[in-house]
Amino acid sequence: MRSPDAAADEELPPALRSMWRLCRLGYSHEPALLLAAFLLSLLAALPDALLALWLKFLGEGLLHDDPSKLRLAGVGLAVSAAATWFLRTVSSRVQRRFRDKVSIALESHVARLQASVSTIAHQERPDYLDRLAVLRDQVFVLDHMYMSMFSTAGWVLRLGVTIALLVSIHPALALLAAFALPTVMASTWRPGVERKAEEKGAPHNRLAKHLFMTATTAPPGKEVRVTGIGPKLVEDRRAAWERWYGPVASARWGSAVWHTLAWALFGGAYVGAIVFVAVGLDASVGSTLLVLAAGSRLSAYIGATVGEIGFLRGIWLDGSRRLVWLEDYAASVVVDEDLPAPDRLSDGIRLEAVSFAYPGTDRLVLEDVDLHLPAGAVVAVVGENGAGKSTLVKLLCKLYAPTTGRIAVDGQPLSRIRGEEWRARLAGAFQDFFRFEFVARQSVGVGDIPMLDDRPAVAGAIGRAGADDVVDRLEQGLETQLGPTWPGGVEVSFGQWQKLALARGFMRQQPLLLVLDEPTAALDAETEHALFERYAAAARSSTGNEGSAEGRITVLVSHRFSTVRMADLIVVLDGARVAEVGTHDDLMARRGQYAELYGFQASAYR
């Protein structure tokens, strides 16, 4: 497996390879539409480019008194004008159709790539997040890239035809195209400068956005009103924005100046070309007409090509490079997983000299951890904030791989057990659970997808989580839409969400590992109490009834010692290390850290 760190340090993949890969992707999804869209954009270019030629005929016809040539020029102009419009209209529709179709493919491709990476480093590392944000939020830039490529091809074709027309007067006129080089250079260079100015001001912009969200959303609105900082927020937001805008605006004006200079140069060359043809070559009126018409069109085509290439470079190519980076990244974290998940646990899970630092950081969150979580046991993990409790859980769920050391499940290395299969045997709830804003039944049911629509199963899980009262309070029970922003949706309090998250965690009936990562932090005393009884019950049922159960291990992260004391095994984390391991009685007898912390909390009740 390639280290994901190395991937982060790498630059984004090269532009052309990325573009080519995106083309192949589009072709594999919609071959016919892709070809049709491409050919139509080429076809649409032709009548447009021929306009200059018709104009030449018109001049010649008039001078040579050739009525049939005049009629030909007339018809040619009329048909060209109409055909340009018709082909452009049709081709834009075909392109749009292609885009719609391919954008579904692209979006699901991006989603699948991200969701299929079995670890979640890319979802938590700031540098990866930034890199993915563009891709995630603006998948539409990718399908724009196809359009951009098609139109670029069209413009290049027009450019070719026009240059050919100019060369037909005199080969030296091809040089006119060379004078357009400064405009091309300005167009490739300036977008980068503008982008850099924007990126440099990004913190100001971020702050402005943050202050804006603070001022305009309900939850912070309470404090905003009590502290009376509303007007200050308005001012501060504007000030932060102005700090962003100043340099960005200057960069834009700077671009305008450079573009103006470059185009002025081309304009000079153009005038020179006319003089060269009209005076130097002493050429016919027809040729003068051609150089006038073709030359002026040349500039339009160069302008369009350059603009399109600017877009390609500035925005759309960037998107495709990010996509290819993601593809590479997803491929790099596919490891050699060749073992199935076990049916049941007999020995348990062992951590051997496990250390862990979050990718991209140096600080060890877990250091040299040796642990045996016996099959069938309820294991409580305690420790102060930041002590690596949640990290331990993430490692067990295979959301991260240990930096060093190994985790073994009944002797088999967890790293080789297929992630999807392993996770199919997990259940539980996290402190930072997600609020699935579906109808209540689905919000719970997603905990076990095959049972999604199985009402009795969902009701059972709700019962196990003690969330009946939540559902009872909902007007339409299990069919109530959660989340007030949906039609008919209701607002559910944090504590109620937590109970639903817990119910979701209890959907799977036969997990090998049940993870409860501070699942009751927001619940009140009675609910908490009722839930702890269930943990206790679960603990007894699986240890008292050996052989029948699947040897499930329950890992409970908590800082409430009233809960913790019921566990079969208590792991006390101090900093990144394991300080003590044992039962409640063992640890109390040792009079160590656990006993001290326990005493602290218990004293509050005496």
Place this chain on the structure above:
Amino acid sequence: MLARLRERQEWKFFSVLPKADRGLATAWWAVLALRGVLPAVFAISMGLLVAAVQHDDPLGGPLAVVGATFVLLQVMTPIHQAVSANLGSRVAAWLYDRLTEACVRPPGMGHLEDQQLTGDLTVAREFDFGMTGPPMHLNMDFIAGSLVEMVGGLVSVMVLFAFRWWAPFVLGGAWLSTHWLLRESGVWRDRNTDEVRLAQRDAEYTYRLAVDPPAAKELRMFGLAGWAIERFIDRRRKLFELQYRATRLRERPVIWAVVIVVAANLAVFWTLAGAAAGGHLPLGRVVVFAQVAVGASMIAFGGLNWAMDGASAPVAAVLRLEPAMEPAGSLRVGVRPAYGMPAREIVFRDVGFGYPLAGSPVLEHFDLTIPAGSSLAIVGQNGAGKTTLAKLLCRLYDPQDGAIEVDGVDLRDLDIESWRQRVTAVFQDFIRFELPLRDNVAPAGAPDDVILAALADAGATGLADLDTPLARGYDGGTDLSGGQWQRVALARTLCAVRQGAGLVLLDEPTAQLDVRGEAEIFRRILDATRHVTTILVSHRFSTVRHADRICVLEHGRVVELGSHEELMALGGRYHTMFELQAQRFESADEDEGVELDALA
């Protein structure tokens, strides 16, 4: 009707431009007009030049005109681009200013929670984030480009009056008719119906679910990726089919448009060729007329294009929101100053309150007296109305029945700003300002020594330098843990107390602190707030027993009220709840009789 509405939306958009930046808006229109005229001017100067070449006249003058027009034609594009980008940015900033002000101004909360308004607010809020379409600084350029074409086409076609009086009507009319004939396929008219919007949001939500970090852990644990993506594809495909059916090119109008366009062009160009063949027209004029007749096709490509809609919809939404939010978030205006309040007591007298959208009221016939200068804890289950009491005291809402009286004065009669200066509050979902520590502790400003003292009171000394931004992504910024943030929020309140706040509201202030921190922090808080009125909302007994008085809340009513000792002696609800937790520390296995298969 709908068409008129849309016109108004675009009108609003253009009327906002000068408000955002008068200079840039003027420049934008001026350059637009110039760019619109230039193609016709260029065609005419081409005619002059060709005529000069034909008659061997001196070329200097015509050449200068051609050259100047040509260069102008070229350089106006990048200049317009820069003007558009900057004007677009300033329009976005202006709109955000309006929106921020509209949200912040009303003293109540109703406008931020009203379901209809929040829908509009979301549209208005996110228009420049680049998610639903290009941001304003790009949109302005798209709009400019399209308008330039329309103006350029119209000006060109006007020149044809010099050829035949009917030519502009025939040609201009033909190109204009394409807009009308293909109107259905141009813009998706029904895309703002509830059905489409819902499908769109649904697809978007599922997509976010699959790709955004918050759901990442559960997505993997429950193997939801495939399911979520299928759901997304299904929703999205439906959406696109709806759109396709609404906007696909229909054969008949297309054929009509082609026939009209070809006929009109043939008529004009054939006549032109005929006139040229007959020797009625000199070459220079033929060239001019041919050029402008070709240029007339710009009419078909220009106009108010799709970008217009993306740009004007948020403008309309913002302008609509401003007046709508004012009444929704308004509260009765009081004038009496609240200086020194509460000096005697706060009284809830027969208070009834329910949230606008919730079905049942949270508080009914609620009575409670809170003596000033003491601490009161409010405990109870989730949904008992604890937080609501805190919100009512901040006067974020007014009760529907009864009254809250401070020192005998109805809260509604007090000047709201004056009252809020007396109050400080930490809610469970307190604000985490992405600002330096200093501004997090004192958002409205305070001397550094007060801030440091408040931090010390909250046990948050040494978290970070006062100038350190508390968020990643800022220069020198750092991230705090949940517990550390909680201390910062508490320091914010304690800082306000030091600055003279007389009523402290703590709504579940220690939910994220660990054991040691919890025990410590409450000693500190009660010390620092001893001389003021403190109201503590919690479901934890370890926090509330130290309060002077404890109020047990159930279904919006006070069930018990008294000190810890009194309530314990009473042997009621509080006693039961307290014992329930306390016993967990004393014995392990007293809970027989529970169903053993609860989790199996």
